[in-house]
Amino acid sequence: MGKISDRIRYVGVNDLKTTAFEGMWPLPFGVSYNSYLVMDEKTALIDTAELGFAAEYMENIRRELDGRKIDYLVINHMEPDHSSLIAMVRESYPDVRIVANAKTVPILKGYQGVTDNIHVVKDGDSISLGNSTLTFYMTPMVHWPETMVTYFAEEQTLFSGDAFGSFGALEGGITDSDAGLYGSSDAAGSVFGAFRDEMRRYYSNIVGKYGQTVQAALKKLSGMSIARICSTHGPVWEKSVSDVVAYYDRLSRYEGEKGVCIVYSSMYGNTAEAAKALAAELESRGVPYAIHNLCTEHVSYAYRDAFKYDTLAVGAPTYNNDIFPPAYNFMYGISARLVKNRRFFAFGSFTWAGASVKLLNEMAGRCGFDLISEGISFPQAYSREKCDMAAVADRIKAALA
Ligand SMILES: Cc1cc2nc3c(=O)[nH]c(=O)nc-3n(C[C@H](O)[C@H](O)[C@H](O)COP(=O)(O)O)c2cc1C
Ligand SMILES: [Fe+2]
Ligand SMILES: [Fe+2]
Numbered sequence: 001m002g003k004i005s006d007r008i009r010y011v012g013v014n015d016l017k018t019t020a021f022e023g024m025w026p027l028p029f030g031v032s033y034n035s036y037l038v039m040d041e042k043t044a045l046i047d048t049a050e051l052g053f054a055a056e057y058m059e060n061i062r063r064e065l066d067g068r069k070i071d072y073l074v075i076n077h078m079e080p081d082h083s084s085l086i087a088m089v090r091e092s093y094p095d096v097r098i099v100a101n102a103k104t105v106p107i108l109k110g111y112q113g114v115t116d117n118i119h120v121v122k123d124g125d126s127i128s129l130g131n132s133t134l135t136f137y138m139t140p141m142v143h144w145p146e147t148m149v150t151y152f153a154e155e156q157t158l159f160s161g162d163a164f165g166s167f168g169a170l171e172g173g174i175t176d177s178d179a180g181l182y183g184s185s186d187a188a189g190s191v192f193g194a195f196r197d198e199m200r201r202y203y204s205n206i207v208g209k210y211g212q213t214v215q216a217a218l219k220k221l222s223g224m225s226i227a228r229i230c231s232t233h234g235p236v237w238e239k240s241v242s243d244v245v246a247y248y249d250r251l252s253r254y255e256g257e258k259g260v261c262i263v264y265s266s267m268y269g270n271t272a273e274a275a276k277a278l279a280a281e282l283e284s285r286g287v288p289y290a291i292h293n294l295c296t297e298h299v300s301y302a303y304r305d306a307f308k309y310d311t312l313a314v315g316a317p318t319y320n321n322d323i324f325p326p327a328y329n330f331m332y333g334i335s336a337r338l339v340k341n342r343r344f345f346a347f348g349s350f351t352w353a354g355a356s357v358k359l360l361n362e363m364a365g366r367c368g369f370d371l372i373s374e375g376i377s378f379p380q381a382y383s384r385e386k387c388d389m390a391a392v393a394d395r396i397k398a399a400l401a
Pocket of ligand 1: 350
């Protein structure tokens with residue numbers, strides 16, 4: 001069941017229980033914690049899984065090992081979704097030698113109390129399992145300081161850690177030939193197509209700030225011949241390796257596709273009406289867009305599509321002479337993720353003295369965004385006369401042309 005190739009076995013688990021990953025990110029399709037066994041004369045386990053899945057995970061390992069022991073445990077990443085079973089693996093397989101880099105050592109001690117039988121590796125170091133060679137490359141800040149990837153040359157396989165990972169549990173298989181996105185009826189044509197939105201939501205929310213270090217990692221990997229990517233979340237990429245790498249490259253360069261991500265917040269519906277008017281005008285012009293209401297939807301979806309499109313339109317009423325907090329929070333996150341290369345448009349209702357549009361523009365200016373216009377700050381109720389969204393849509397369409 002867990003066979004990826006003769007030498008590579010999947011021993012990961014699906015998490016369909018956790019409602020919020022990292023305590024924050026909704027998981028409508030679950031998430032997988034992927035871990036792999038490489039089997040040759042010696043065996044190596046690549047990362048582990050989340051603590052709550054100990055019984056299932058340990059059983060997966062036992063089944064694939066079929067009586068053998070684990071010689072090495074390679075730690076690519078110490079975030080607890082992959083590392084919280086390390087001590088338990090050592091209890092069951094006391095001779096296992098841990099393979100980790102110098103930055104991992106203190107983190108491993110701090111979380112798992114493990115200090116002995118560690119083989120410390122540097123960038124480019126290898127271990128041999130017989131006819132299988134694992135080589136380690138440091139990829140710091142993708143998305144923690146200790147992150148590294150493991151390359152299995154004989155199988156042209158990259159164990160990439162969180163890089164190229166996605167939210168969404170695996171249904172029906174493991175690779176992009178046979179895995180579906182759990183619980184999704186989306187027939188997007190390919191497995192990559194089915195996972196793309198959840199991959200971008202994972203990237204934009206969890207890795208999004210580290211575009212520069214992801215670019216450095218991609219540069220480092222660019223010389224390798226990669227036929228298979230085994231990441232820690234989502235499908236194993238085989239058919240879609242080049243698509244997935246190209247997509248990651250694009251996301252980490254903050255390169256949006258042509259279109260508008262409309263993100264709005266509204267207490268009484270007036271700013272909401274303006275947002276919907278803008279959506280209707282874009283629709284009638286054939287401009288691609290997504291629209292998200294921060295008051296009813298989790299902000300992670302807004303970030304997902306802010307990373308998708310090259311134009312960002314943000315609506316917020318004025319609130320205590322400031323930006324209505326959900327939109328302020330969203331813009332804070334845009335700035336924290338170092339989002340670049342966006343056109344920007346702000347709008348919002350007020351009653352006695354508008355402030356939100358001016359302040360949104362200032363936040364956008366600090367991100368280096370190009371303003372489509374000075375924005376539309378309108379008193380009280382929405383009307384076509386107060387909010388000429390047709391003109392805004394014309395400008396956006398012209399800018400995208
Ligand atoms: C707690 C609170 C604080 C507000 N602060 C301001 C303000 O400082 N300046 C202002 O012009 N309007 C202020 N307003 C009025 C709103 O901006 C106004 O009701 C606006 O139309 C709401 O837009 P919405 O329907 O999109 O929520 C405030 C409203 C509330 C409830
Ligand atoms: Fe992580
Ligand atoms: Fe992870």
